[in-house]
Amino acid sequence: MVESNTAATQFERLFSPLQVGPMTVPNRICETTNTIGAAQMPGFIDDPFIAHHLAKAKGGTGWIGSETFLLNSPLPNEAADEFFPGTGAVRMPLYKLPGFVENLAKFHQAVRETGAVVVCQLTQLNFTLAASSEPIVEAYDWIPHQLDDGEIAFLIGTYADAAEEFMKAGVDGIEIHCAHETLPQTFLSPAMNKRSDAWGGSTRARTKFLREVLTAVKERVGDSLAIGIRVNGQETREGGYTLLELREMMQCIAETGTLDFVNVDVGHSWGGPSYVQPSYYDHAVYREAGKALKVDLENIPVLFSGRVNDPGIAEQLLKEGCCDLVGMTRAGIADPEFGNKAREGRLGEIRRCIGCNRCIGNSIQSDTPTLFKKPVCSVNPEVGNELFFASTCKPAQQRRRFVVAGGGAAGCEAARVAAKRGHEVILVERGPKLGGQLNLAAAAPGRDAYDDFVIFQENQLALYDVDVRLETELDADELLALAPDAIACATGSVPRRPETPGIDGPHVVQGWDVLAGSADFGERVAVVSQEDAFETPNVADYLAERGCRVEIFHKWMSIGAQIDRYSVGPVMSRLVDNDVRIHPGLRLAAVAGGALDFISAFGGRKQRFEGFDTVVLVYGSVPDTGLYNTLKSRNSTSRLFLVGSAWVPRPLAEATQHGARVGMEI
Numbered sequence: 001m002v003e004s005n006t007a008a009t010q011f012e013r014l015f016s017p018l019q020v021g022p023m024t025v026p027n028r029i030c031e032t033t034n035t036i037g038a039a040q041m042p043g044f045i046d047d048p049f050i051a052h053h054l055a056k057a058k059g060g061t062g063w064i065g066s067e068t069f070l071l072n073s074p075l076p077n078e079a080a081d082e083f084f085p086g087t088g089a090v091r092m093p094l095y096k097l098p099g100f101v102e103n104l105a106k107f108h109q110a111v112r113e114t115g116a117v118v119v120c121q122l123t124q125l126n127f128t129l130a131a132s133s134e135p136i137v138e139a140y141d142w143i144p145h146q147l148d149d150g151e152i153a154f155l156i157g158t159y160a161d162a163a164e165e166f167m168k169a170g171v172d173g174i175e176i177h178c179a180h181e182t183l184p185q186t187f188l189s190p191a192m193n194k195r196s197d198a199w200g201g202s203t204r205a206r207t208k209f210l211r212e213v214l215t216a217v218k219e220r221v222g223d224s225l226a227i228g229i230r231v232n233g234q235e236t237r238e239g240g241y242t243l244l245e246l247r248e249m250m251q252c253i254a255e256t257g258t259l260d261f262v263n264v265d266v267g268h269s270w271g272g273p274s275y276v277q278p279s280y281y282d283h284a285v286y287r288e289a290g291k292a293l294k295v296d297l298e299n300i301p302v303l304f305s306g307r308v309n310d311p312g313i314a315e316q317l318l319k320e321g322c323c324d325l326v327g328m329t330r331a332g333i334a335d336p337e338f339g340n341k342a343r344e345g346r347l348g349e350i351r352r353c354i355g356c357n358r359c360i361g362n363s364i365q366s367d368t369p370t371l372f373k374k375p376v377c378s379v380n381p382e383v384g385n386e387l388f389f390a391s392t393c394k395p396a397q398q399r400r401r402f403v404v405a406g407g408g409a410a411g412c413e414a415a416r417v418a419a420k421r422g423h424e425v426i427l428v429e430r431g432p433k434l435g436g437q438l439n440l441a442a443a444a445p446g447r448d449a450y451d452d453f454v455i456f457q458e459n460q461l462a463l464y465d466v467d468v469r470l471e472t473e474l475d476a477d478e479l480l481a482l483a484p485d486a487i488a489c490a491t492g493s494v495p496r497r498p499e500t501p502g503i504d505g506p507h508v509v510q511g512w513d514v515l516a517g518s519a520d521f522g523e524r525v526a527v528v529s530q531e532d533a534f535e536t537p538n539v540a541d542y543l544a545e546r547g548c549r550v551e552i553f554h555k556w557m558s559i560g561a562q563i564d565r566y567s568v569g570p571v572m573s574r575l576v577d578n579d580v581r582i583h584p585g586l587r588l589a590a591v592a593g594g595a596l597d598f599i600s601a602f603g604g605r606k607q608r609f610e611g612f613d614t615v616v617l618v619y620g621s622v623p624d625t626g627l628y629n630t631l632k633s634r635n636s637t638s639r640l641f642l643v644g645s646a647w648v649p650r651p652l653a654e655a656t657q658h659g660a661r662v663g664m665e666i
């Protein structure tokens with residue numbers, strides 16, 4: 001385990017305070033705004049909302065950006081249909097509802113007691129209104145209504161009105177959201193702003209909307225709180241602005257004399273590139289944007305974010321002059337206490353964000369009902385359950401012996417939580433290493449960050465004295481001979497093998513075995529997929545990187561339907577760059593040597609594809625319940641749990657949560 005007693009000097013800059021306008025930020029760690037949906041009622045500031053964001057303030061984050069606040073749109077009453085979900089349009093902003101200011105003040109007060117500051121983001125996110133009738137989100141090609149002067153004046157007023165209410169709640173700062181395809185970005189962007197009136201045309205004219213918003217806000221709130229903007233450092237769309245042009249625009253915006261800070265990141269909300277960079281991106285890959293603005297804006301603090309999940313990287317960014325404040329948003333979701341752990345030199349205890357993007361995918365997914373949807377994190381089971389854990393996860397009243405069979409995500413988490421609560425825990429794992437399926441995920445190109453979660457668990461199990469026995473497989477009798485008070489069967493799952501004619505040939509292998517490095521494969525490979533998340537593209541990517549010519553045959557319209565839009569860019573671009581061919585809508589009917597017979601998923605037409613050396617199956621997995629069933633038949637007095645994929649194969653977050661809940665049950 002990494003230990004350091006020189007943390008204070010190691011992270012000298014990270015833990016130094018900074019004056020930003022009228023607010024003093026106690027350190028440089030920032031939770032930039034993340035609308036994870038922590039409130040029980042979406043958009044409200046209630047106890048679950050406060051618990052989620054306050055945990056980060058208590059854990060050492062100095063700047064709390066919490067969640068975005070949508071402002072009302074100047075849509076005509078008769079166009080009621082424009083308010084349907086997904087457009088971002090709001091008729092009644094939440095800050096105008098009774099009790100909002102009081103609740104925000106309560107949240108602010110709680111955060112201030114930790115020493116941290118609250119900066120609230122004001123957002124006009126409306127895909128039906130824009131500077132011009134040009135597509136806003138390239139991937140959707142939604143053509144908006146071009147705003148007229150009256151509507152523009154209304155919009156400017158919404159920022160000033162909202163700022164006044166937030167000032168009443170006492171917040172320390174407000175941030176005007178101008179990135180991520182929000183409305184101000186449609187004015188700044190030469191790709192989206194095609195106007196020839198005062199609001200468009202020249203580089204300077206495109207900043208007029210934002211300059212007027214900032215001036216109106218400043219007139220209303222004066223010096224009572226810090227005012228800043230969040231801006232995209234460069235557009236990566238045809239005709240979009242470059243970093244150089246942004247720098248020019250920033251000079252015009254700074255002339256207003258209203259800016260106390262600038263928050264810069266890079267990317268788009270459709271993921272090409274993504275501003276919520278998944279594990280495929282290097283840490284802080286767009287740091288040059290921060291550095292350039294810091295040089296240009298001299299006395300205006302610059303906040304930069306983009307896959308910084310480690311205090312060492314954050315310190316380096318500060319040292320190299322890339323920014324004054326570091327966004328570490330998912331770092332704080334994965335481990336709200338990482339700031340305190342870094343300051344105290346407990347680096348080995350930090351649970352690092354693995355860049356899987358389940359948190360944001362979950363928060364924006366439109367096919368899931370948003371009402372009562374809880375936030376989620378793959379590695380931190382407390383996310384969305386903060387109040388429940390605070391009231392339930394207590395030291396054990398009576399120390400018990402708990403045996404866990406299986407060291408994957410669920411087994412490790414069950415062992416970790418039980419041991420942390422004071423139980424005696426033995427974990428047996430048949431493989432040479434903890435991690436289970438995490439090790440397969442980590443083997444895929446761009447996904448090695450999944451190893452970080454395994455390392456975290458290894459450190460935690462050592463810290464809490466769990467007796468970890470690797471390369472050990474115990475049968476039911478041997479487990480019961482350990483005299484456990486409770487047993488968790490976290491035996492995982494095994495790859496599904498369909499009963500398709502010809503499937504038993506030696507050249508038909510499982511995707512898991514490919515990722516594990518235990519399958520042989522030839523040069524021309526067919527990946528047959530009945531899976532909708534990362535596994536299919538990861539297996540294809542792994543093979544293509546090793547020189548194979550890969551074709552994917554997928555059961556439905558497109559692969560990766562469950563991959564969030566912020567991650568899909570690098571996943572798909574890797575396949576495109578490696579010439580991986582994708583055949584949608586095909587179900588495997590038979591394997592005849594190197595030939596594959598398929599039936600269309602949409603109508604039954606038959607098709608044959610020939611000449612493959614290897615067929616790789618990605619068909620999901622089925623629970624391995626053998627041990628559990630045997631133990632159940634023994635009628636032992638030990639409490640018995642079936643946990644993780646052995647109960648039902650699900651994404652990592654659910655396995656982690658299931659393990660934690662079992663660890664709390666003992």
Ligand SMILES: Cc1cc2nc3c(=O)[nH]c(=O)nc-3n(C[C@H](O)[C@H](O)[C@H](O)COP(=O)(O)O)c2cc1C
Nearest residue numbers: 032033034035036068306307327328329330359360
């Ligand atoms: C769940 C989630 C919701 C987000 N919502 C917003 C938002 O409402 N406004 C915003 O400006 N950024 C939003 N972001 C982006 C973050 O502020 C941040 O830029 C991004 O997570 C990358 O920084 P990180 O690598 O430190 O996490 C969101 C991110 C996440 C993970």
Ligand code: SF4
Nearest residue numbers: 353356357359377378
């Ligand atoms: S869900 Fe994944 S990306 Fe989001 S904070 Fe957790 S580990 Fe990081």
